Amino acid sequence: xxxxxxxxxxxxxxxxxxxxxxxxxxxxxxxxxxxxxxxxxxxxxxxxxxxxxxxxxxxxxxxxxxxxxxxxxxxxxxxxxxxxxxxxxxxxxxxxxxxxxxxxxxxxxxxxxxxxxxxxxxxxxxxxxxxxxxxxxxxxx
Numbered sequence: 001x002x003x004x005x006x007x008x009x010x011x012x013x014x015x016x017x018x019x020x021x022x023x024x025x026x027x028x029x030x031x032x033x034x035x036x037x038x039x040x041x042x043x044x045x046x047x048x049x050x051x052x053x054x055x056x057x058x059x060x061x062x063x064x065x066x067x068x069x070x071x072x073x074x075x076x077x078x079x080x081x082x083x084x085x086x087x088x089x090x091x092x093x094x095x096x097x098x099x100x101x102x103x104x105x106x107x108x109x110x111x112x113x114x115x116x117x118x119x120x121x122x123x124x125x126x127x128x129x130x131x132x133x134x135x136x137x138x139x140x141x
Contacts, residue, residue: 043067046089052082057112061128064098065090066135068108079103102139110135 047056058067
């Protein structure tokens with residue numbers, strides 16, 4: 001096998017991998033799941049537009065919105081103000097919903113894991129309620 005052929009196969013393999021990764025990204029947006037994630041994507045974008053926020057995750061279940069953010073290290077001194085501001089933004093956007101909002105990293109982590117699990121595997125109604133109750137407890141404490 002010549003040098004040119006090896007180079008061609010490497011380039012072909014990389015292109016193939018990139019195409020597969022792009023196809024996986026599009027998969028999330030397509031189909032009926034798009035409807036159920038519309039509010040959460042909008043909530044995450046709204047929260048990530050806050051200058052103090054580095055990352056946001058949210059889940060909408062029924063008439064409840066669960067959202068958590070991570071903030072820049074320097075802004076950790078003003079967590080109470082960030083919590084009030086984030087909660088107000090969500091409540092203004094969805095006045096009919098019950099909003100649960102936290103700046104706690106543990107809440108962010110558990111909510112992110114819940115969202116991934118909900119997307120990747122089917123959970124029973126009982127399991128979903130149990131996990132959301134646990135997440136709500138993290139948000140309170």
